[in-house]
Amino acid sequence: MNAKKKRRLAFAAALVAVGAVLAVLIRYGLGQNIMYFHSPADVAAGGVSEGVAFRLGGLVEKGSVTHGAGAEVKFRVTDGKGSVPAEFVGVLPALFRENQGVVATGAMDAHGTFIAAEVLAKHDEKYMPPEVVAALKKSGRWKEGAE
Amino acid sequence: MTGELGQLALCFALALSLVMAVAGLIGTRTEANTARRVATSSALGFLVFIVLSFAALTYAFITSDFSVALVAGHSHTLKPLVYKISGVWGNHEGSMLLWVLVLALYAGMVALLQRGGERLTSGALGVQGLLAAAFILFILFTSNPFLRLDPAPFEGAGLTPLLQDPGLAMHPPMLYAGYVGLSASFSYAAAALLVGEAGWARAARPFMLIAWIALTCGIALGSWWAYYELGWGGFWGWDPVENASLMPWLIATALLHSALATEKSGAFRTWSLLLAIAGFSMSLIGTFLVRSGVLSSVHAFASDPARGFFIMVLIALAIGGALALFAWRAPTLQGGAAFEPASRETALLLNNVFLVAACACVFAGTLYPLILDALNGTKITVGPPYYAITFAPIFFALLLLVPFGPQLGWKRGDLKAVWHSLYPALGLAAIAAIAVLAIVAPRTIAATGAFAVAAWLIGASIIDVRKRKGARASAFAAALAHAGLGITLMGVAGTTAWRSEAITVAAPGQSFTVGPYTLRFDGVSRVKGPNYIADRAHIAVMDGGKPGAVLQPEHRLYPAEGQDMSDTAIRTTGLRDLYLALGDERGDGRFALRAYVSPLAPLIWIGGLIMALGGMLSLWGRLRAPAREPAAPPVAQAAE
Known part of the structure; x- marks a missing residue:
């Protein structure tokens, strides 16, 4: 084996090693840190364990928003099939409205209430988070062009 | 009338881009200059007609001509003038026209500067023409901005208020200058494969630099906008749309470094070609992710499946074609030059390994949710913690090694001497770490480490500048860019740890x-x-x-x-x-x-600006230097 071939072989071996380490790192990272999306119907069906972080999406139920004394807010997220009570402490996004699409990240507590860490509303009246659209379509609440 | 003129200009531009593609590609093969002259002049004509077309659309927006459907859908008479103008690209159709305008500007620059051999330039114009034709077809068939409305409405629907902001008015053009700027490197690389010319790295360098500067500014601008506009005080959310701009930046940064080695010492010849292809591929994938509507964000304009499909085919053709060309021609090219383990080349190799690995992490995190959704409809998101355990350590390791690069000589360097010369920077890093631990609460390992690394980077840049005293101004470009990185790091660490x-x-x-x-x-x-x-x-x-x-x-x-x-x-x-x-x-x-x-x-964006200034300094030195390889082989010299 001449020097050039040796160098190439070493280079290829190093490349494979780097690739393997990277693949393991990415696999491990993805295994630990993904967050699932669930609709209120999924939650109602008992598909979500307590304390596991996920994203909840649907419509803010009409007449469900109540404010506490401080910065806390209670509301319900619905997709027509299920309705999940949610609590949030903080400032709601400007586009947070009753009967409008919302996506929140957080987890269920022991009493079946969704404790939201972050609430995202849609960006404008034409836009609806695709997960919410899919969830509403699934539950039959979606009307094409009725936004 | 202006709408029809705009569309007519776009059709002429399409014809000229096709002429440019054919003549440019023929020009790589012929002795006579005719085809190459045709390619050059059609590139300039193409630019003129795209400018006309874009001007027509802008005029329709400024005059609130609501008989143009796009204007009616995205503008309003009461909007301030600046947002009437930025409304031109605040929608899918207009932003695609902006994309082609930027492509035309780069084609015009390639044609005017005539860097590199005449066959190489001709080939680059040819490839640029192919890209232009494909994108204009995309606009004409799926996203025509000049479609009329009859009857014209009395008032327009307005522009999303989020986009009515000076930072965001400038953000898309800046980002596009970067995204599409990588098309010039891509075209030069493809031309180099066709012609077999090694001088492409030097010829394409100014375009790489312009693209990189624009990307750096565009990302900084986008992050600044998110910070002051979205109201949650964050500067980076690992949102897929942000990632779509970060990936081309990472590859462009790797390309800037590897192409330097290719040019100065002949190392990484084929690798640099591959990176040039990968860089623009990332831009295309970014465009697809952002514009096709597969992601949920403000950026997703298009929800028409035909558009997504068209872009996907376009991407597959561009990337697949370039990679096929690479597989076919790369083995016939001269291999990279050899170098010692302790050399600038090794440092640049490591730089590339880390940057590409970091990009791979971002790529996996961005695309995994899409793949999973396509496979079984499971909807997931990959959050910041993923990037904290994958991207962060890789980038951190890269930053630790940055100071060695500019100090090491080409081919063979003296690692021991470099290490000795970096002692003061090491001392500065230790002082920074101790100061952070002693003064600021709460104490965190991440913040301490980040400040030590930032001091290490900035210290090494100062050492570099002192060493090069009396050199050309452009010799300080790397020092400036690396120091900017350190400053950004301080900003990121400071706000993250102590907010x-x-x-x-x-x-x-x-x-x-x-x-x-x-x-x-x-x-x-x-x-x-x-x-x-x-x-x-x-x-x-x-x-x-x-x-x-x-x-x-x-x-x-x-x-x-x-x-x-x-x-x-x-x-x-x-x-x-x-x-x-x-x-x-x-x-x-x-x-x-x-x-x-x-x-x-504020250091986050000040650092970004300093990085961009480093790029501009290097660009300035480049444009003053002769475009062709000097007669004498370059000896180990200051990095640019």
Whole structure:
């Protein structure tokens, strides 16, 4: 084996090693840190364990928003099939409205209430988070062009 | 009439881009100059017609010509002029026309500068012409911005208020200058494969630099906008759309470094070609992710499946074609030159390994949710913790190694001497770490490490500058860019570790504290803007019991668009931001308020600006130097 071939072989071996380490790192990272999306119907069906972080999406139920004394807010997220009570402490996004699409990240507590860490509303009246659209379509609440 | 003129100009541009493609590719094979001359002049003609077409659309927006469907859908007579203009690219069709305009500008520059051999330039123009034709076809068939409305509505629908912002008016053109700028390197690389010319790295360098500078500025601008506009005080959310701009930047950075080695010492010949292809591929994938509507974000304009499909085919052809060309021609090219383990080449190799690995992490995190959704409809998101354990350590390792690169000689360097010369930087890093641990609470390992690394980077840059005293100004470009990286790192670490936050619901007259500040909420008044109505809060910064500066965050309603949004108020000392956002009303004149104190936040964008300045310095040196390889082989010299 001449020097050039040796160098190439070493280079290829190093490349494979780097690739393997990277693949393991990415696999491990993805295994630990993904967050699932669930609709209120999924939650109602008992598909979500307590304390596991996920994203909840649907419509803010009409007449469900109540404010506490401080910065806390209670509301319900619905997709027509299920309705999940949610609590949030903080400032709601400007586009947070009753009967409008919302996506929140957080987890269920022991009493079946969704404790939201972050609430995202849609960006404008034409836009609806695709997960919410899919969830509403699934539950039959979606009307094409009725936004 | 202007709408039809714009469309006609676009059709002429299509014809000229096809001429440019055919003539340019023929020009790589012929002895006579005719084809190459045709390619050059058609590139300039193509540019002229695209400018005309873009001007026609801009005119329609400025004059609020609502008989053009796009204007009716995205503009409004009451909008300030600057947002009428930025409205041109604040939608899918217009932004694609902007994309082609930038492509034409780069083609024009390639044609005018004539860098590299004439066959190489001709080939680059040919490939640029192919890309242009494909994108113009995409516009004409799926996204025509000049379609008419009959009857024309009396008033337009307006532009999303989020986009009515000076930072965001500039963000897309800047980012596109970067995205599409990588097409020039791509075209040169493809031409180099066709022609077999090794001088492409030098020829394409200014275009790589321009693209990189624009990407750096575009990302910084986008991050700054997110910070002051979105109201949650964050500067980077690992959102797929942000990732779509970061990936080309990572590859462009790798390309800048590897192409330097290719040019100066002949190393990594094939690798640089591959990176040039990968860089533009990332731009295309970014465009697809952002524009096709597969992602949920403000950026997703197109929800028409035909468009997504067209872009996907386009990407597959461009990337697949380039990679096939690479597989076919690369083995016939001369291999890379050899180098010792302790050399600048090794440093650049490591730089590339880390940058590409970092990009792979971002790529996996961005695409995994899409793949999973396509496979079985499971909807997931990959959050910041993923990037904290994959991207962060890789990038950190890269930063540790940065100071060695510029100090090592080409082919064979003296690692020991370099190590000795870097001692002062090491000392500075130790001082920074101790200072952070001693002075600032809370103590975190991440912040301490980040400040040590930042000091290490900045210290090494100072050492580099001192070593090169008397050299050409462009020799300091690398030092400047690397120091900018250190400054950005300090900003990121500072805000992440030491930010204080207060969320409160306050009645008028009520005080609250955030970090070292005491603030008094003095109520809300109603004000009228040019095209919005706002609730403007008055919040006084208390200074020893007396009200000092007043901050006025707003909550705006845009009646034309039927949307509302918040406008933050930020007071900065340059080293610390006091950040206020007005939330929703909670009855009895009480409002939700969000306040942050973000230490060192401005450094994030100042660092980005310094990096871009480094790039500009290098570009300036490049444009003054001759475009062709000098007769004498370059000896080990200062990096640019």
